[in-house]
Amino acid sequence: MTRLHNFCAGPAAMPTAVLERAREEMLDYRGQGLSVMEMSHRSPTFEAIAAQAERDLRDLLAIPDNYRVLFMQGGATLQFACVPLNLLGPGGTPNYLDTGIWSAKAIKEANHLAGAHIAGSTQGNGYVHVPRPDEIALSTDAAYLHYCHNETIGGLAYDYVPEVDVPLVCDMSSSILSAPLDVSRYGVIYAGAQKNIGPAGITVVIVRDDLLERALPQTPSLLGWKVYADNDSMINTPPTYAWYLAGLVFQWLKQDVGGLAEMEAINRRKCEALYAAIDASDFYANPIDPTNRSIMNVPFTLADEALNSTFLEEAESEGLLNLKGHRSVGGMRASLYNAVSEADVQALTTFMRDFERRRG
Ligand code: PMP
Secondary structure, X not given: OOOOXXXXXXXXXXXXXXXXXXXXXXXXXXXXOOOHHHOOOOOHHHHHHHHHHHHHHHXXXXXXXXXXEEEEXXXXXXXXXXXXXXXXXXXXXXXXXXXXXXHHHHHHHXXXXXXXXXXXXXXXXXXXXXXXXXXXXXXXXXXXXEEEOEEOOOOXXXXXXXXOOOOEEEEOOOOOOOOOOOHHHOOEEEEEOOOOOOOOOOEEEEEEHHHHHOOOOOOOHHHXXXXXXXXXXXXXXXXXXXXXHHHHHHHHHHHHHOOHHHHHHHHHHHHHHHHXXXXXXXXXXXXXXXXXXXXOEEEEEEOOHHHHHHHHHHHHHOOEEOOEOOOOOOOEEEEOOOOOOHHHHHXXXXXXXXXXXXXX
């Protein structure tokens, strides 16, 4: 068996130890005589799996007691609609920061319900940095401020938490669990699972409990956060196997990695090694202002774009997978999520130097 170096932006690499554990437990989960995916979600065994996953996530992120953790479906994209549906009940204008493709998608969805106010945007400079705190201007009747902590396609991340006197709502799909986080600064945090949490199919929403009463009356039940909070996220059949695997990832982070501070240290070493390789050469380039470079997603271009497909073909033959940039921007992108190891990154930087020597 060979596991190659997987730099996919999502669904992303899973920790091998998690997949091994899932394999061991696949046919007969701990003497129950059946697989987790064959169990009733209302069985005591699955309820225990679900509750343990929540406890472990709470431990990892030190989530305060006045926050609810919801496990939903529909990905982060469905949360683009859930955010205004669940927060605009008392009225007001949804406020958004615009830093690239994913925040733009969230804004588009809010505009279906109410005109969004753009409280800050760095579109004018090609999204090479995020709005600075003094460039954020909320509308007078702001209902909340939404931003995307890490723009997965642009490779752009906030180096600070905006301070505002309305609920702060954050799309953390591609950065959650990459480093410790002060949840108390936020009203709502949400993330699709398929990067640092587990396989695709489950979405984590962390919401301060006083914000559960603000849904628009027409909110469909399955899009209402309060319904999930009141029903332990089991209003209908949840994606049980994805939930179980997310739980295994949380245990891996706690036990094998040693927590999020340790995970952050590893992640920083990984991205620094790759940015250093890019910056050391005129052959590779990354356009992002160094203070806002993502630790998870590193886009880069080749000086000679005509070499793009050769680069990708040769990388793949060396076992370096999924380095093609997002279809909307081209170039290359290496996603360095938690399950990508320092050895994976070293294999990439070695290949890059070698490729430059041969083709540069
Ligand atoms: N937000 C961000 C920052 C993302 O990276 C993604 C997916 N790549 C999404 C939202 C959309 O997530 P999903 O595909 O789970 O709907």
